[in-house]
Amino acid sequence: MTDTGSVRKLVIVGGGTAGWIAAAAFARLLGQRLEIELVESEAIGTVGVGEATIPQIIRLNAILGLDENEFLKATSGTFKLGIEFVDWGSKGSRYLHTFGDTGMNLGNVAFHHYWRRSTFAEPAPDPKGLWHYSLHQLAADQARFGKLDRVGNTAMTGLAYAYHFDASRYALFLRTYAESRGVTRTEGIVESVQRDGESGDITAITLKGGKRVAGDFFIDCTGFRSLLLGGELGVAYEDWSQWLPCDRALAVPSERLPTIVPYTRATAKDAGWQWRIPLQHRTGNGHVYSSGFVSDEDAADTLLAGLDTKPLGDPRPIRFTTGRRAAFWAQNCAAIGLSSGFLEPLESTSIHLIQSHVSRLIQLFPRSADAGAMREEYNRRCAAEFAQIRDFLILHYHRTDREDTEFWRYCKHMAVPDSLTHKLELFAASGRVGRDVDDLFRDASWVQVMLGQGVMPADYDPMADQPGDAQLTEFLANLRTIIERGVASLPTHEEYLARHCPAA
Ligand code: FAD
Numbered sequence: 001m002t003d004t005g006s007v008r009k010l011v012i013v014g015g016g017t018a019g020w021i022a023a024a025a026f027a028r029l030l031g032q033r034l035e036i037e038l039v040e041s042e043a044i045g046t047v048g049v050g051e052a053t054i055p056q057i058i059r060l061n062a063i064l065g066l067d068e069n070e071f072l073k074a075t076s077g078t079f080k081l082g083i084e085f086v087d088w089g090s091k092g093s094r095y096l097h098t099f100g101d102t103g104m105n106l107g108n109v110a111f112h113h114y115w116r117r118s119t120f121a122e123p124a125p126d127p128k129g130l131w132h133y134s135l136h137q138l139a140a141d142q143a144r145f146g147k148l149d150r151v152g153n154t155a156m157t158g159l160a161y162a163y164h165f166d167a168s169r170y171a172l173f174l175r176t177y178a179e180s181r182g183v184t185r186t187e188g189i190v191e192s193v194q195r196d197g198e199s200g201d202i203t204a205i206t207l208k209g210g211k212r213v214a215g216d217f218f219i220d221c222t223g224f225r226s227l228l229l230g231g232e233l234g235v236a237y238e239d240w241s242q243w244l245p246c247d248r249a250l251a252v253p254s255e256r257l258p259t260i261v262p263y264t265r266a267t268a269k270d271a272g273w274q275w276r277i278p279l280q281h282r283t284g285n286g287h288v289y290s291s292g293f294v295s296d297e298d299a300a301d302t303l304l305a306g307l308d309t310k311p312l313g314d315p316r317p318i319r320f321t322t323g324r325r326a327a328f329w330a331q332n333c334a335a336i337g338l339s340s341g342f343l344e345p346l347e348s349t350s351i352h353l354i355q356s357h358v359s360r361l362i363q364l365f366p367r368s369a370d371a372g373a374m375r376e377e378y379n380r381r382c383a384a385e386f387a388q389i390r391d392f393l394i395l396h397y398h399r400t401d402r403e404d405t406e407f408w409r410y411c412k413h414m415a416v417p418d419s420l421t422h423k424l425e426l427f428a429a430s431g432r433v434g435r436d437v438d439d440l441f442r443d444a445s446w447v448q449v450m451l452g453q454g455v456m457p458a459d460y461d462p463m464a465d466q467p468g469d470a471q472l473t474e475f476l477a478n479l480r481t482i483i484e485r486g487v488a489s490l491p492t493h494e495e496y497l498a499r500h501c502p503a504a
Pocket residue numbers: 013014015016017018019039040041042044045046047048049050051052053167188189190191221222223224225227249251286288318320336337338339345348349350351352354
């Protein structure tokens with residue numbers, strides 16, 4: 001293969017979580033081929049939030065070859081078994097969207113069908129009954145964490161998990177990793193962008209003070225500014241706020257929780273929701289809200305009133321518009337992170353999107369400037385992923401009994417994408433999940449959020465009629481005992497952290 005006109009120099013603009021994940025992964029996987037330079041500005045800084053993840057991050061860590069304990073020590077991290085949703089489907093309700101399966105599948109039939117069968121004779125069965133068979137729920141209730149290959153002698157796997165970590169420590173950790181693998185970091189503010197008159201490709205950026213950084217391919221990680229893709233290349237933004245109307249957040253750290261629980265909490269508020277992320281040294285908190293339904297002052301009061309521990313500063317405002325760029329890669333520039341679009345943080349999907357975009361870009365990375373087919377494929381797959389996550393998020397707002405505020409009335413009665421309507425109808429009728437093959441969220445996630453939000457399926461899979469009634473009752477009773485024993489064998493989350501990965 002000849003290298004004429006080849007892509008040799010990669011320039012990453014921006015050094016937040018997106019920039020440093022991109023730098024670390026490219027250095028690890030294409031570092032022998034590419035010269036990599038990252039430009040960032042301390043004066044501009046980063047968005048400074050983004051501390052809860054989903055289990056796919058474990059794959060990123062494995063690709064980078066990171067040691068879990070070292071990683072958690074350096075980032076003051078904790079384990080996360082899921083997200084507890086409080087007051088969403090109705091006021092006073094709560095459920096945990098866990099990262100693991102509930103119960104144990106029998107043959108090819110998902111467990112929730114057996115559970116639904118067991119409730120069939122009840123006049124008003126409670127959708128939350130499913131969680132009596134959740135290993136993750138019980139571990140979360142008792143603030144326990146540990147690694148189990150199997151639960152008892154069953155085929156049930158142990159706890160599926162992700163992490164919470166300090167966003168600024170995480171970026172620093174990845175920066176050290178990337179720099180030690182040859183990435184050059186340049187400090188400076190980008191002032192202008194130069195392009196080739198013929199092809200329109202970006203050829204260089206010029207920093208305040210005149211330094212010029214040239215490259216063959218550019219990754220725009222400049223956050224909401226989207227300096228290259230949105231700004232220079234003029235790629236339009238698709239606004240999705242008619243479905244996801246929250247457009248502002250206030251973030252504030254507070255003292256650490258008395259017990260460091262292994263889950264994120266998302267509590268619905270009058271015009272949005274509040275997050276609580278437990279770290280080893282402090283707690284991350286924020287109120288995500290819709291400025292059309294509540295004032296900034298009232299939103300700040302709501303945030304502070306909802307803290308479980310003493311605040312460690314004043315609430316910091318952040319503005320955003322949910323949606324995405326019409327293209328994620330244009331010319332010789334791909335945008336990754338907030339510069340490519342933003343789906344609000346309800347299911348902690350943004351860092352995952354960074355990681356999946358980085359790995360997709362690496363898989364499709366062009367050898368030369370002639371990249372049309374790769375660009376098209378990249379844009380197609382990123383667009384599908386964004387739409388699937390969007391539908392999953394809308395489900396939380398739309399499938400609610402709440403009508404107590406204008407915001408919730410709007411969410412409950414808004415028109416939603418047809419793709420989501422179909423999923424809701426299918427689940428309500430049959431307990432089946434109409435998930436797309438490459439959907440990020442597994443069947444178990446859709447089932448938990450549907451039930452958690454109050455959708456009780458009218459029927460179950462006829463294959464679940466298989467065991468007799470007595471056999472089913474015995475199976476379910478045994479399962480509960482096995483889960484209780486499994487959880488009792490685990491250390492507390494805090495014991496696990498202290499033993500394996502205390503914050504540095
Ligand atoms: P930024 O952190 O904003 O970084 C942008 C970089 O570009 C900075 O280094 C900046 O200095 C640089 N830059 C900008 N302009 C210039 C210029 N002119 N010259 C030079 N450099 C420049 N994600 C999750 O996965 N989980 C969560 O729990 C979560 N919570 C969130 C809560 C809120 C309220 C918000 C808004 C986001 C949340 N996210 C979450 C998303 C997450 O914060 C981001 O995906 C992540 O931090 C990546 O940001 P970024 O690197 O794209 O942008």
